[in-house]
Amino acid sequence: MMMALTGKCDCGAVTFILHKTPKWLVDCNCSYCGRIQALWANDLIENIEVNYDEAQVFRYQRGDRIMDFVLCRTCGCCTHWEHHEPEEYGRLSVNMTMIEPALIAAIPIRHYGGADWSGYMDDGFGRHNFHRG
Numbered sequence: 001m002m003m004a005l006t007g008k009c010d011c012g013a014v015t016f017i018l019h020k021t022p023k024w025l026v027d028c029n030c031s032y033c034g035r036i037q038a039l040w041a042n043d044l045i046e047n048i049e050v051n052y053d054e055a056q057v058f059r060y061q062r063g064d065r066i067m068d069f070v071l072c073r074t075c076g077c078c079t080h081w082e083h084h085e086p087e088e089y090g091r092l093s094v095n096m097t098m099i100e101p102a103l104i105a106a107i108p109i110r111h112y113g114g115a116d117w118s119g120y121m122d123d124g125f126g127r128h129n130f131h132r133g
């Protein structure tokens with residue numbers, strides 16, 4: 001059995017557990033992810049458990065996008081993002097920089113062209129697009 005991958009914000013108000021090891025981590029080049037240097041693990045909602053009290057977080061929505069970045073109100077760390085209609089999308093993403101680095105060192109990182117939704121760069125897309133918007 002794998003060791004549980006657990007993460008938390010700096011102060012510990014927001015915690016998460018991954019029930020499966022992600023196949024890869026996503027390094028997105030959009031103007032927000034680039035600034036905070038996030039490494040996302042996307043998976044089905046049932047494979048990720050995020051625990052927090054709504055009063056302990058704030059939400060940042062970029063433009064008219066369909067998801068919120070969720071940040072701890074106390075320490076400011078961005079721990080995950082959530083779709084506005086989670087049942088419809090069925091997926092969740094947590095920021096793996098909230099995990100002890102040694103635990104994720106073996107997981108490959110893929111670069112994602114979130115700046116213009118051009119897909120994974122190792123699929124031949126998005127190489128030209130690095131933005132700080």
Ligand SMILES: [Zn+2]
Binds near residue numbers: 010012014073
């Ligand atoms: Zn915190």
Ligand SMILES: [Zn+2]
Binds near residue numbers: 029030031034
């Ligand atoms: Zn992004």
